[in-house]
Amino acid sequence: MAWSLSAQTLLVHLSLQLAAMIVGVMGSNAMHMAMNGPREFDYFNLALQWPGTVCRRTRHCCSSNACCRGSNAPTEFTIHGLWPDYNDGTWPACCTRSNFDEKEISTLLDALEKYWPSLSCGSSSNCHGGKGSFWAHEWEKHGTCSFPVVRDEYSYFLMTLNVYFKYNVTQVLNEAGYLPSNTEKYPLGGIVSAIENAFHATPLLVCSKGSVEELHLCFYKDFKPRDCAVGSSIQNDIISSKSSCPLYVSLPAYVSHGLDRAESALSWMPDDEVL
Secondary structure, eight states, X not given: OOOOHHHHHHHHHHHHHXXXXXXXXXXXXXXXXXXXXXXXXXXXXEEEEOHHHHGGGOOSOOTTOGGGXXXXXXXXXXXXXXXEEOTTSOOOOOOSOOOOOGGGGGXXXXXXXXXXXXXXXXXXXXXXXXXEOHHHHHHHHTGGGOTTTOOSHHHHHHHHHHHHHHSOHHHHHHHTTOOOOSSOOEEHHHXXXXXXXXXXXXXXXXXXXXXXXXXXXXXXXXXXXXXXXXXXXXXHHHHHHHHHSOSEEBOOOOOOOOOOHHHHTSOOOOOOOOO
């Protein structure tokens, strides 16, 4: 049955109204994501973990948990991930269906095991409803959103390692006298100032029970340092940082007992890892 001109005109009018309503509800950025995928990110956030704080929560051991490596357990900041972020405090995630393939990074595995290890026995969620390795989670959730700066899995992990080595937070803090200790507390402002003096940018710290748990360094897309709190999100970032970290913080040293022969015969219940 042919549409009359008036019916066609009404349909077009209703369609335009619906589109306007969707834009009003979703916002222009959300509409862009629905039609074209996530918009390009604004900056990179290098998230680092302090193992002395994270490993204190270890209740079960397994071979994949770096906290259980005895004398080889990490004693410096390790990589959590390199995250593309937006200036408004949000971030893209799971931008493509590029599944993680460990073979792609086979030449980097030794470095990744040392500087980007899992600090949990739990499996990490991936973007497609399953579970996988820590590295799989970081690539699928964050790495796939790094385009056009980073275009493939190998480049993502290599680039992250290079930035981590170039901006060595542990070395900067050690040279400033901030060393791992289970007795000392250090001024939060002093830690921030040491990093600002070294990299000419302000980091963001996250604490747990008075101990530094994560430290974030932020970069422009050319990997030049920039402040982590800028624009409209600066107040929220400052409030968040102050609420999670007291004026004096600790950098606890963690002593791993590792996996001895008796423990290796046990069956461990995995810890869930929230990333």
